[in-house]
Amino acid sequence: GQNIDQPTEMTATEGAIVQINCTYQTSGFNGLFWYQQHAGEAPTFLSYNVLDGLEEKGRFSSFLSRSKGYSYLLLKELQMKDSASYLCAVSDSNYQLIWGAGTKLIIKP
């Protein structure tokens, strides 16, 4: 079967760095997405990786290793507003999105 694993919850301190991991086993691979979802709000697109390596976008970076079936989202200079759930999703061989259950990130002062 197809599966996406990510930690259920993480806690970090304001101003610090946090890495949220995502591992996947899917039927084929056509890219990996990260979305951010604040409580009670719509998920919003953060990043898309289809080739190995690191994609940097401001304070957020996303890394992909296709051979390891692994990605991470790196958040730097954490701010209180970064408290949210982070959803990992993989596009399989049929371009169907397989979703993880999300990682709830709690930022403490």
Place this chain on the structure above:
Amino acid sequence: ETGVTQTPRHLVMGMTNKKSLKCEQHLGHNAMYWYKQSAKKPLELMFVYSLEERVENNSVPSRFSPECPNSSHLFLHLHTLQPEDSALYLCASSQDKGAPSNEKLFFGSGTQLSVL
């Protein structure tokens, strides 16, 4: 403002009620989706419409009935739901679903549904 608006934001209904969820997108997209989001579970794709035609129906019970009258509007009609149907129902849109592609989704804020 994500460009995708869902109403109502909250809905409480009994198992014998009939209600409808509404979604409207102002982005000029051609594809629209219904997802179910339960606590601590992955998003579950329910229905996909591309250019007003249903292209996917992921074994969703018949008590959920979608309707897409045009490319900007999507409805989910609810009838004789069960308590386990309580969840957040998210609508999303993307530019096009016609060809295999990896398009980012634009989500609405969802309808939090409670079935008593």
